[in-house]
Amino acid sequence: MTTIKLHNTRTRTKEEFVPIKRDDVRMYVCGPTVYDRAHLGNARPVVVFDVLYRLLRHVYGADHVTYVRNFTDVDDKINARAAESGRPIGDITAETTQWFLDDMGALGALEPDHMPRATEYIPQMVAMIESLIAKGHAYAAEGHVLFAVDSWKEHYGKLSGRSVDDMIAGARVEVAPYKKNPMDFVLWKPSTPDLPGWDSPWGRGRPGWHIECSAMSYELLGESFDIHGGGNDLMFPHHENEIAQSCCAHPEGRFANVWLHNEMLQVEGKKMSKSLGNFFTVRDLLDQGIPGEVIRFVFLSTHYRKPMDWTEKKALEARQTLKAWYRGTDGVVASNNAPQDIVELLANDLNTAGAISEMHGMANRDEWSDLKASMQLLGLADSEHIEWFREDMNMASFNDLPDAGQKLWTLLGQWQSLRNARNYSEADQLKERIEACGLKLSVGVAGPEATKTEAFDPAKLEALK
Incomplete structure (x- = not known):
């Protein structure tokens, strides 16, 4: 069997990948917050982990790999979009979720085995928070529940390589009177009547961002699974906080054995930014006529751990x-x-x-x-x-003449084969016969191409042998 080696962010080394169970390889990747179109940077981890998913299926068998990628459909950005537009939150998240799936499908990405939405797992999040409080790793204060970083201080920061003291000294964190430690992070927060909310032991509210992935990965993959992935911008605080929550709630498990992070994306050598005018969504490029296969190819041409x-x-x-x-x-x-x-x-x-x-x-x-x-x-x-391929090869002009178009396609293949075999004499003879039908042949970067002239006669082309 093929040996897979992956660079584990946790250990900072490239290691041989050994799944917990060979017949049950499990991977979780952080998905999008669905409030708008996915930008080009959002697409890079999708393509990276789609390749890994395909490789795992190739090596272990499609029936033995489970891939989970979530949708965050409760978030302040979504709330703001709803307030701006006056549209119901559910309509916005349903629409943008489908946009994401359509755009990523255009890049050739397979859909994961499970695509959980945060709002479908609120009870599981509440249960995990209750467990963290019971174990002394979280506390309730003023309608909030916070994870107590000091309760896991010796482990917190190992993924990102930071100490808690250094993080406190240099961090830009929310200063709130109900926090025992500036680094404590929100597991649950109160909701006003105009915001989405669910009943809980701490009052009507909604989950913090980090608890979502911990609860969903546990429900779908268990307390220990093989691979967790995402962009390196998620390493801290999101992934660091996931580890803390999950390992404290389920100390019998290891959470994720291998952590993979892809590097960020630039545009024309600069950070993608609306202020620089170089901000593109995937849909922007597709609508400009750049095929999804081309976008995917550009992504694949750079190693995932290098800036693209x-x-x-x-x-x-x-x-x-x-x-x-x-x-x-x-x-x-x-x-x-x-x-x-x-x-x-x-x-x-x-x-x-x-x-x-x-x-x-x-x-x-x-x-x-x-x-x-x-x-x-x-x-x-x-x-x-691939429609654009046939259009690029000048086949679109033969859409109204399918028989002639197919015949030309076959003849161009024969001409290319003769040229590849260096049988130039026969290749030239075939070219003359094709051009006698009123076509002009040329060889581009992608191979032979044909253009109609005013003298084009499809009947002659169809009769050509």
């Missing part, structure tokens, strides 16, 4: 590369499995950039079946399902 720079040049280059790969793999039957070299590269801490490099070599060697299988493993859809 989105540039217009990279998107153009990715489109040309994919067009060439789709041209070569169109109609080709994929190998039964992706080549082991590709699997090993992905198994080496998700080295997608190395896999892309190896796939370039496959294309240069005309290893189209292996390339197609590799693309499938990386979540790049088959050419048969």
